[in-house]
Amino acid sequence: MNNFSDVVIIGSGLGGLLCGAILGKNGYKVTVLEKNAGIGGCLQSYYRDGALFDTGVHYIGGLDEGQTLHKIFSYIGLLPGLKLKRLDQDGFDMIQFGDDKTVYPFAQTYPRFIDKLAAIFPDERAGIEKYCEKIREACGYFPLYNLRLGDFTDKFPMLDINARDTINSCVSDRLLQNVLAGNNWLYAGVADQTPFYIHALIVNSYIESAWHCEGGGMQIADILEKVILSAGGMILRNAEVTKIDVEEGKVSRVITEDGREFSGTWVISDLHPVTTIGLTRTDLFRKAYLDRLAGFENTTSAFVLNVVFKEGVFPYHNHNLYYYSRPENVWNGIDYQPDKWPENYAMFLTEGPDGTARTASIMTYMRFDECRPWAGTHNRGFKPAVRGMGYEAFKEEKSSRLLEFVEKQHPGFKNCIRAFHATTPLTWRDHTGTPDGSLYGVLRDCREPLRTFVSHRTKIPNLLLTGQNLNMHGVLGVSLSAIVTSGELTGMDFLLDKIRNG
Ligand SMILES: Cc1cc2nc3c(=O)[nH]c(=O)nc-3n(C[C@H](O)[C@H](O)[C@H](O)COP(=O)(O)OP(=O)(O)OC[C@H]3O[C@@H](n4cnc5c(N)ncnc54)[C@H](O)[C@@H]3O)c2cc1C
Numbered sequence: 001m002n003n004f005s006d007v008v009i010i011g012s013g014l015g016g017l018l019c020g021a022i023l024g025k026n027g028y029k030v031t032v033l034e035k036n037a038g039i040g041g042c043l044q045s046y047y048r049d050g051a052l053f054d055t056g057v058h059y060i061g062g063l064d065e066g067q068t069l070h071k072i073f074s075y076i077g078l079l080p081g082l083k084l085k086r087l088d089q090d091g092f093d094m095i096q097f098g099d100d101k102t103v104y105p106f107a108q109t110y111p112r113f114i115d116k117l118a119a120i121f122p123d124e125r126a127g128i129e130k131y132c133e134k135i136r137e138a139c140g141y142f143p144l145y146n147l148r149l150g151d152f153t154d155k156f157p158m159l160d161i162n163a164r165d166t167i168n169s170c171v172s173d174r175l176l177q178n179v180l181a182g183n184n185w186l187y188a189g190v191a192d193q194t195p196f197y198i199h200a201l202i203v204n205s206y207i208e209s210a211w212h213c214e215g216g217g218m219q220i221a222d223i224l225e226k227v228i229l230s231a232g233g234m235i236l237r238n239a240e241v242t243k244i245d246v247e248e249g250k251v252s253r254v255i256t257e258d259g260r261e262f263s264g265t266w267v268i269s270d271l272h273p274v275t276t277i278g279l280t281r282t283d284l285f286r287k288a289y290l291d292r293l294a295g296f297e298n299t300t301s302a303f304v305l306n307v308v309f310k311e312g313v314f315p316y317h318n319h320n321l322y323y324y325s326r327p328e329n330v331w332n333g334i335d336y337q338p339d340k341w342p343e344n345y346a347m348f349l350t351e352g353p354d355g356t357a358r359t360a361s362i363m364t365y366m367r368f369d370e371c372r373p374w375a376g377t378h379n380r381g382f383k384p385a386v387r388g389m390g391y392e393a394f395k396e397e398k399s400s401r402l403l404e405f406v407e408k409q410h411p412g413f414k415n416c417i418r419a420f421h422a423t424t425p426l427t428w429r430d431h432t433g434t435p436d437g438s439l440y441g442v443l444r445d446c447r448e449p450l451r452t453f454v455s456h457r458t459k460i461p462n463l464l465l466t467g468q469n470l471n472m473h474g475v476l477g478v479s480l481s482a483i484v485t486s487g488e489l490t491g492m493d494f495l496l497d498k499i500r501n502g
Contacts, residue, residue, distance in 0.1 A: 005031040005234070007489070008254050008262045010241045011270030013041025013432065014475060015467030017224035018482035019268050021076050024231030026490045031233065031262055033254065035240035039225060041270070041432050045216025049419035051308045051350075051359045055431065056439075057217030058348040058361065059087060059320060060475045061205030068147055069205065072479045075499040081223045083215040088318040090116060092210035095182030096409070097175075097327045104179040105319075106206070110136075113207050117179070127171035131180060134166060135207075138200035144471070144480050145201055147500050149492055155197070159449035163199040164191050164331055178327040185322060185346045185363065186474070188299040188439050191331035195446035198472060205476050212318075212350075220475075244269075244463070246282040251463050268485055270467040272298075272434055272441055273454050284459050292451060298438035299473075300334045301425035303342075303366035305402050307417050309357050314416040316357040321347040323409060334365050341366075341398075342405050362406060366398075368425040368436035379430040387426070395422045440473035456485045464488055 007023055009016045012034035020030040038044055042056025062069040063084065073079050089112065091105030107116040110132050118125040141158040143150025163184075168177045181189065183206075187198050213219060225235055243255040244267065253263040269276040274293050277285060324330055325343045333344045342364040352358035368375075371394075377387040399422045407413045425437030434441060445452045454469050466485035468478050487495045 003031060003262045005029045005264045007266045007268060008264035009268045012039035012235060013270050013467060014043055014478045015482050016270035017221055018479055019466050019486050020233055021224045021227040022482060022486040023489060024228045024233045029232050030228060032235040033239040033241055033256060034237050037237055039235060040218055040221030043217040043221040045218035048421055049308045052216050053306050053359060053361060054217050057213060057475060060211050060213060062208050062476055063211045064209035067208050068145060069476050069479060071147060071499050074502060077227060078220060078223050082219055084211045085214045087210040087212055091319050092206060093183045093320050093322060095179050096321060096323045098325055106183060108207060108209055110207060121173055121176045124171045124173050124176050131170035134170060135200040135204050138197050139204050142201060147496055149496055158197045159195060160446050161196040162446045163189060163194040163196045166196040175327055178330040181330045182322050188334065189331060190334060193443060193445040193447060195444050198444055201472060202474060241279060244279045246280050246284060246460060251460055266462050266489060268464045268466055273465055273469055275433060276465060297443040298435050299440040299443050300365050301368050301428055301437035302363050302439055303398055304423045305362045305399055305420055307360045307420045309416050310418045312354050312356050314357040316349055316351045316355060336365060342402050362402060364402060366425055371424050371426045374426060395424060441469040456488060
């Protein structure tokens with residue numbers, strides 16, 4: 001059987017679904033193929049122990065009227081159905097270190113951001129202003145970020161600038177330097193490698209406005225599915241693509257694990273580029289390209305403890321917490337020593353009906369190597385583990401270490417818990433298909449910026465890439481990548497004009 005559509009999309013993460021919705025809106029018939037039983041990839045939310053958990057979207061930036069993501073979401077019709085809650089404007093993110101009782105806020109809007117931090121570091125007001133100026137300057141080098149058509153070379157002056165060094169050059173107080181880098185979990189920052197533009201584009205979007213998706217990130221996937229279906233498209237679950245056939249220089253068909261065949265004028269892959277190219281098994285790609293892909297480093301992975309609280313016991317705060325046992329850990333969390341793990345965590349709360357906290361997701365870095373003994377076992381999505389007792393014992397031990405660590409900052413925390421479960425790098429690998437459970441895909445490196453650059457075009461003219469590995473990860477980054485990829489078919493000028501003008 002060969003099913004033909006204008007565009008076959010591999011993977012139903014935000015990248016795949018948004019391409020499908022944009023192209024559907026513009027008259028293309030799309031078929032989305034998703035390996036899991038549920039769509040959405042990192043957008044997925046799920047119920048466990050009577051509570052709703054997000055997998056990979058705890059908060060979103062740039063969603064206030066007139067801001068970039070607001071315009072994109074408006075264009076696609078996402079906003080009316082989306083239940084959003086604005087995080088605390090005086091501090092959407094709080095950074096905390098060791099026994100220091102002070103919580104250092106990241107506030108929304110630049111004047112408030114500056115005022116809040118300058119109240120704690122009065123001598124550094126000018127430095128904080130300089131830091132904000134540098135963020136906005138960096139954002140200006142990325143026309144697409146501002147929904148403008150630009151040239152590939154526009155951003156070049158920004159690509160090799162290091163995040164840590166730039167932050168440190170703005171302010172001299174060591175503690176403040178670490179505060180300003182304190183939410184670098186958002187991009188799994190690496191001291192010598194992370195470019196400043198990654199920090200700037202992400203942090204700017206949250207300073208503009210920061211939102212929690214009440215009802216889970218899955219709402220985004222559900223609405224996008226409706227847009228795709230109403231435009232005559234299809235989304236097939238349990239359809240793992242195992243081969244992309246290339247004939248006469250073009251993709252002729254895409255084949256799923258169960259032998260179904262799909263063909264289209266275009267094929268868009270939302271998978272990691274290494275995975276996509278691996279599925280083609282063609283010799284069309286030059287050795288230099290393949291070597292570059294093979295050399296990609298990926299962002300690290302994480303261990304996440306998802307907790308359900310007893311009713312009415314744990315206070316809810318409308319902000320996220322980034323905690324480090326020592327300020328100097330801000331840039332070296334990913335290089336932890338297993339015997340000292342954990343030393344840092346990020347905590348995301350949801351609110352219960354009585355105004356206290358309903359759930360907490362506590363995330364701390366974990367390298368895939370820790371799960372190597374079970375690497376040969378494969379789960380799909382969040383189905384019950386089939387990795388054996390050793391793996392269960394591993395999760396149990398790590399959970400209890402993390403809980404002990406959290407208990408030190410929040411005495412009584414453990415007593416507030418009704419139930420908990422953990423996810424590991426293996427969960428991420430199997431759920432999203434990212435290599436080694438990498439959180440955000442390809443690690444950008446300011447030392448060799450073009451080496452880590454991934455174009456949406458490939459050597460195969462009808463095979464395009466999309467998703468978090470292109471320009472930037474995250475809801476905003478992936479949305480921008482979907483515009484670039486879809487714009488290849490619709491015309492970028494046309495598409496950006498539509499998005500800008502509603
Ligand atoms: C723990 C965590 C927390 C995060 N928190 C935030 C946050 O708070 N805010 C934010 O903006 N971003 C956050 N992110 C990042 C953001 O969620 C991702 O960058 C983004 O959702 C990735 O979208 P994607 O479409 O590129 O990839 P994915 O969501 O990974 O989608 C890829 C899809 O392809 C499917 N697939 C894989 N292989 C195949 C195959 N062979 N055949 C068919 N289908 C296949 C997968 O099942 C998946 O559905 C977080 C990420 C993680 C991991």
